[in-house]
Amino acid sequence: MKNLYMKERYSRNRIYIKNNEQATIKGFRILLAGAGIGSVIAECALRMGFENIAIIDGDDVEISNLNRQNYKQDDVGHSKAEKLKKRLLEINPDANITAYHLFLDEHNMKDFIVGNNVAINALDFKNQAPFLFDSVCKDNLIPVLHPYNIGWAGMVTVVMPGGPQINIISKTADGFEVSMIEYVTQYFRFWGQPKEWIEDIVRVYKNEDKKLPPPQLSVASEIVAGLATNILFNLAIGKTIKWFPEFYLSSIYNDN
Secondary structure, eight states: OHHHHHHHHTGGGTTTSOHHHHHHHHTOEEEEEOSSHHHHHHHHHHHHTOOEEEEEOOOBOOGGGGGTSSOOGGGTTSBHHHHHHHHHHHHOTTSEEEEEOSOOOTTTHHHHHTTOSEEEEOOOTTSSHHHHHHHHHHHTTOOEEEEEEETTEEEEEEEOTTSOOGGGTOSOSTTHHHHHHHHHHHHHHHTTOOOHHHHHHHHHHHTSSSOOOOOOOHHHHHHHHHHHHHHHHHHHHTOOOOOTTSOEEEEOSOOO
8 A cells, every 4th residue: 555655646757757767766865954945955855756865954943034945934943954854754754854953063064974875055154064064075975966046046056076166166155155156147247148137136235234144035945946856866867967167047037
C-alpha cells in the first residue's frame, strides 16, 4: 500500500522525470544552510521528490520574513529550522527531514557538511561564515548553490569544487549581496543587454538614509526555488550545468 501511495505522490512528474531519475533524487542528500529563501527552495525540492533534506538555521521567524519566506503568522518567534521541518513533514511524512536550530561556525561546520551530495548556501553575509562554508564544501567535493532574491528576478549561481569561489567578487561579507548583484548587472551591460531596472534598484538602495536589509519580494523567492530545484535535479542525474562565474537569472520584468 505504501509503495502505491508513493507512486501516486509523484505520478504527475511523469514524462518530465523518469522512474529511475525519481528514485535517484529521492536519495540525493541536500544540506540547506539558511532557512530564509532556503525555506521556499526546500518545499519546491521536496514536492519534486527530494526526500533527504537537512536544515540548519539559528534564527527565529520574524514578521518581516512573511512577505517572501515559507512561514505563517503563528511561526513568528519560533525556530525557522524547526518550523520548516514541520511544514515539510506535513507535505510528506515519509521524508527524511532533519532540523538544527543553530548557527554554523568554524567549529561545527565540517560536522554538518560532510556526507551530503549538495549544499545550498543561503546564509546571511553577516560574517565570514558563508565563505568558510564554501571552502569546507570545496574540500569535501560538494557543489554549492547560492540563491539571490532580486525582487522581480531570481538568480542562482553554483560554486563547483574545482571552480572559482565567490570570494573573487569580494572577500568582505559586509555588502556582499549587493556586490554580487552588481557583478550580474556588469555582466549584462558588458554583453550589451543592460538590466537597467536592477541597476536602478541597487542605486536607490545604496542611497537610502540608513543602512537597511536589501528589499526583496515573494516573486523572486518563488523564481529562485524553481531555478534551484531544476539545478538540484540536473546535478543529481548528472546533467551539465552552468557554474560560477556563470549564473542563472530569470525575471518576469519586461526589460523593454
